[in-house]
Amino acid sequence: MQNPxxxxxxxxxxxxxxLLLVTVLAACSTQPETTEETTPASEETAGDTDNSDEELLLTLTELKKYNGQNGKxxxxxxxxxxxxxxxxxxxxxxxxxxxxxGRDLTDALNGAPHGNEVLEGLEKVGNVKME
Known part of the structure; x- marks a missing residue:
């Protein structure tokens, strides 16, 4: 006879x-099945035109479009x-x-009555790329 x-x-x-077995089995059975393929982030944003979080990379020719005229x-x-x-x-x-x-004004700034300090506080939106 066993000890009580x-x-x-x-x-x-x-x-x-x-109890442990039931908990483990319940956790395994409630995991959602994911059969859909996810689109890589680079493909999702490839067609977007609003790249406000990304820096622009423009040639000097492309920069001409940003001349401040007609709401640009x-x-x-x-x-x-x-x-x-x-x-x-x-x-x-x-x-x-x-x-x-809409232009490269490096030379104009060098001949201006003020220096590069006028650039402080301006938002940097990108860089010029070679054409």
């Missing part, structure tokens, strides 16, 4: 084992970096002291 306390311990162990943004390039001057009051309609947005 040992018998109770065995019953508890069996009960715990069954006004971008300028200085030392290969493209800056957004659309909301800068001195660049109303993409023009500032005879200079037009």
């Amino acid at each position: 306390s040992l018998s109770n311990v065995m019953k508890i162990v069996k009960l715990l084992f069954l 943004p006004a971008y300028i390039a200085i030392d290969g970096i493209i800056y957004d001057v659309t909301e800068v009051s001195h660049w109303k309609d993409g023009i500032h002291n005879g200079q037009n947005a």
